[in-house]
Amino acid sequence: MSEQTFFGKNYKITYKFRSARLDKRKLVVIFSGDFAATNYYDFSGKSSDFVKSNILWIRDMFNGEFTYYIRDRSGFGLGDDIQDLISYYVTRLGISKRDVILMGFSKGGSAALYHGIKYDFKNIVSTVPRIKLGSANVERPKILNGLTADHSEQSIRELDQIIPNLILDDHKLDKNIYLYSSPQDPLFEGELREHLPKFEKYTNFNLTITESDLVRRHRDVTRYNLPNIIAVVNLLVDNITPRFGTVTNGNRDYRRIDSKTEESKYHICKTSSASLEQNHLYIAGHSFIRGLEPNDSNLSNTLILKDDWGQEYRYPLFHTTDLYLSYIYYQGRYLNYDRGGFSTRKSQGIDLSTLPIGDYYLSIEALHDDQIQRSTLDDSSVRKSWSVANESIYCLYSLGKVMRIRKYALNEPITATPLHFSLNQAEIDKRKLEIQGELVFSEAAEASKIGYHRFKLIATNIETNEIRLFPLRRSTENLAIGKGLSRTLHPGAGFSTSLELNSSIENEGLFRLSIGLLSGSNYFGVPTGFILHYTSSGKVSLQREVLK
Known part of the structure; x- marks a missing residue:
């Protein structure tokens, strides 16, 4: 699924869409809850494979700001553009708003409630929604700045009342709302609990309260309940409306285990x-x-x-x-x-x-x-x-x-003898080092066919022993070695480079040049017999090494 862009009246909306599998005609709209600057979408991994309907993921990033999909510093116009995107797919799929399921976690849960209530969608699935949008972000001024340019106490109170007032003013009560939360969520007491009675007026309001030692953070509620959430969504997709009211799930075990008597320890x-x-x-x-x-x-x-x-x-x-x-x-x-x-x-x-x-x-x-x-x-x-x-x-x-x-020592002699080594070109051309040749070690032959196989140019400063490695291009041609029945083909045995010296070597000096072969987990190296002389004035030369 590639990321797409919808150009609304005032906003550019980034989203992803996946067509339905099987005969599922519903549209699930997912509002992401993460504050990730990258192209992150909630519920877009393996979990979404269990939902066979059409899925529309919408990303909360508008003009570089997070908005809860509700408003930005200029006001509430953002919501209308998001609705235009949803309406586009409703029309394209030949369905109605009653066939849409709005779904979100945390910030995305706030968006699912806001859009579901304000624009009268029948099906809403919301996990640990943030209700007080202002207070929730007082200590996160960068995020608060995406919602309002005014950080005054009055502005914070107005943001806090957006969702509660929306619920109080809503008279279209034929909705299926599925809300998930937990007292172990640190945000439950100060944000959600006081507003729960407001939801009871809806014809099918369902609240799952999780009581489990495995839920200790805000995000844990969604993780713990994900199988249940997927089940509810799939039932809605199949035109089956779950009604379970207020329930509690999870099992809190207050009996601490005596670690000294626990049997299975591994x-x-x-x-x-x-x-x-x-x-x-x-x-x-x-x-x-x-x-x-x-x-x-x-x-x-x-x-x-x-x-x-x-x-x-x-x-x-x-x-x-x-x-x-x-x-x-x-x-x-x-x-x-x-x-x-x-x-x-x-x-x-x-x-x-x-x-x-x-x-x-x-x-x-x-x-x-x-x-x-x-x-x-x-x-x-x-x-x-x-x-x-x-x-x-x-x-x-x-x-x-x-x-x-x-671990290998680069400057120690390699005990293995190359099956073939030839240096066909070694010269300086317009301040570029031109190297071309072939190198084959029998020990590396198998790895070159199936695994990691890279050539490197090794430049060792003769005075300081400082070592620099530069990648060499590997040829795709086969090199034939031997004759008759002993003839073998070695793929990718050739190497070459055209190394710009001014940008590659920083300090002057004499550099001994070798060819290194990294194959599998093995390292092989052979000297080229050349020394590169590089001066601070930019002069460069290549000379043969005199072996003693």
Whole structure:
């Protein structure tokens, strides 16, 4: 689904549309609740696959401001333009307003109520709507500025009364309204509770109050109730109108678990991100012992890099908070796993400069009081990456679904012998370094067919040993090596570049040039036999290296 633009009378509206699947003719209009500056739309992922009707997603971004889809600094004209967009699809689909379901979460829930009541739509699904639009944003002046240019107390009160007054003045009561909230939502008491009686006049008002330890934040209410919300929407899509009134769902378990007597205790360990930057590893995820509530004093996580000979290198990890862990790993009774997250220290990472050259697999050791468990890190978050720092090159990769790191020394001789190496061009032309040739290592042949296979130009400052890597273009042609039955084809063995030196090399000096091949998780390098001489005055030359 691509993003589209509707040009209303006064506003440009950004939206997405998905046609119905099967024979579902209804239109579900979704107002997003997120304050994301990017093109984010609520309910546009896998959840929407369960709803087979037409879906219209509308994004809340008008002239660079958030508006709750209700008004901006100039007034309420925005709502009419949004209605023109909805009317366009109602006409195009050959349906009526009674076939439209307005749906939204938080800010989007406010919009679903506002548009549903003001413009008389029959079906409204709203989760944790913000009712007091002014008070809700007093401490968020940037968002408040999208609603009004006047931040006075009077203006705040007027914004707070928009939705309540709309409900009080509404006399078209034949509506199906489905409202979801929870006392565990910090905004429930100060915003929604006092206005709930106003909804009771509607012929089919349904209120779901969630009482669960798994709901502790504003956003948790929608997450917890999503299966129910989808069920209600699907019934409405099929012309079945649910009527359940005011109900309570969820189960609050006030009996705290004695962690010492909990039987099933095993290590939960999962990475959410892993990356290399120069000689630093950045990693994050969660690690704790299920059945034991983690906190900063009773749980410590250690990242372990272990080579194939059993030598270990240990690095402490730091606690992070992830409020979804208690939800994801709920089993039978509630346990608070909030502090089970880990990461390397922000902006620092783990310094690998003192790590010996070698190949290592990664694991995390969780120590909770006197219990210790260890798990290897899976490769779910690994995207193969290379980095260079000082005289070393690092590769983060996976092998057998296990995360690994390999470290090479760039200036040490490579023990492998190339199957073929030729440098067909090495010259300076109009201040550009022109390089072209072929390089094949038998050890890299299979990886070149199916995996990561990149050529690099390596420039090493002879005096300082500072190393710069520059990408080389890889040819698409096959290189034939051998004769007769021993003849083999090697795809993508050629490399080339036309490197603009003025913008690529900053400091003067003599640079030894090599060709590097990153293939799979392996690094191979061969010297070109050339030295690049670059001066501060901009003079550049290429000379053959005299081997001693």
